[in-house]
Amino acid sequence: MSAVVQQAAIAQPTDSWPGGDWGGGGGGSRYPRLFNVTPSQGPTTGGNTVQLNGANLQGATLVTFGGTPATIVSIDPYGNSITVLAPAHAAGAVQVVVTTPWGTTNPVYYTYVVVPPPGPTVTALVPNTGPTTGGTAFAITGTGLTGATVTFNGVPATGVSVNAAGTLLTGITPPGTAGNVPVVVTTPAGSATVPGGFTYTAPPPVATSITPPSGSATGGTAFVISGSSLTGASVTFNGVAATGVSVNAAGTSLVGFTPAGVVGNVPVVVTTPTGSTSVPGGYTYTAPPPPVATSITPATGSTAGGTAFVISGSSLTGASVTFNGVPATGVSVNAAGTSLVGFTPAGAAGNVPVSVTTPGGSTLVPGGYTYV
Incomplete structure (x- = not known):
């Protein structure tokens, strides 16, 4: 039903518009009336801008929506419109009425609707990296975060809390695998993904x-x-x-x-x-232990040298060997340090001392070596 039809259907007091739109005798002021409101509906929370279109609205002192006063923002000097901020009201259709010094308008209808809260928005996650073991305290900034939960690669964060304004969310990261993972904030009104996600790093040793x-x-x-x-x-x-x-x-x-x-x-x-x-x-x-030499085989050899020999003992690693002060050649020690091989140098006939030297010290082979 249009606003004009609505208006025609409402009985007016006998003194509402005497003499039509003008006061008695034709010399009075116009009586006010409404044609429609734009928009014709709005949120139950109010606060939105509404324009009332009509005639003779100049000088308006009061606008009500279902009996609740609206905030008058501006009045057209020609009386054709009034701009107001709608008050909060329960859902449903209500009458809108304007009061001026020359009377009250006919009502037109405005419908309050429940508008679902906007979905969350997220602008930043601090910090955006942390160890794979989890336990990193984080903060997410944004809007519409009230009632939110948070997941890191699908795993819920713990200790999630949101401030009263719904603009700051804090919590603790769950454990995760190394690499970048998506972070999703979910509220009753929807979900939002944090730009850049979160990067799990392996912890230091x-x-x-x-x-x-x-x-x-x-x-x-x-x-x-x-x-x-x-x-x-x-x-x-x-x-x-x-x-x-x-x-x-x-x-x-x-x-x-x-x-x-x-x-x-x-x-x-x-x-x-x-x-x-x-x-x-x-x-x-x-300090490495001193070498121990227990025997040399053979114990005799040619004065010309070149005789292969084996010295047995312990802690022989890194050893060198001398025969009467002359180094043996081709010296090599087994991994256990218990056996040493090499070739005798040339020497004069007779018995000579054989010395084994390692980083841990020196020792003489019992019995020495006899050149023949």
Whole structure:
């Protein structure tokens, strides 16, 4: 039903418009009337701009929507329209009436509707990176965040809280796999994806102990470092790389062999793609044990030299050998340091001392060697 038809259908008091639109005798002011409202509906929250179209509206002092006063913004000086801010009201159709110094208009109808809240918007996530272990405190800024939940690659964040204005959301990241993942904010009104997502990074390495904590300065000591996030690690002892480094699948245990070093305590550093850490207490290089020689075979040989010999004992690693002060040639030691081979130098006939020297000291072979 149009506003004009509505108006015609409403009985007016006998004194509403005496003499038509003019007061009695034709000399009075026009009586006001309404034709329509634009728009004809709006949110129950009110606050939206509405234009009332009609005649003789100048001087209006009151506009009501269902009996609730609206805020008058402006009045057309010719009395053809009034602009107001609609008041809040329950859902449904209500009468709109204008009061002027010359009377009250006929009512026209305005419908209040429930407008669903807008979906969330997100503008930033701080920080946008954190460890795969989760537990990173984060904040998301935006609008319409009230009642929100947050997921990181589909996994819910914990401790989510939103301020009263719905513009700031805080929480704690769940664990995730290394790499960039989508972050989605969901409210009763909809969902929004955080620009750029969140990047999970592998945590830096943690080293808790090294076993054994000491070993020979000659190096080659097998060691084990315990900790976490050790995957991809390399190890240095006083800046010198260890050899044979290997890490278990869980990244909790690392093995290798010490490089040679100087006697004393040195720092041990574990480095992965995500950082470095020092092993508590470092590593102590000790003086290598002195060599022990128990026998030489054969115990005699030609004065011309070139006789192959074997010296048995222990701690022979890194050894050199002299016969009466003259170095033997082709000296080689087995991995266990228990057997040494080489060739005798030339020498004068008779028994001569045979000396074995390593980084740990020197020793004489019992019985020496006899040139014949």
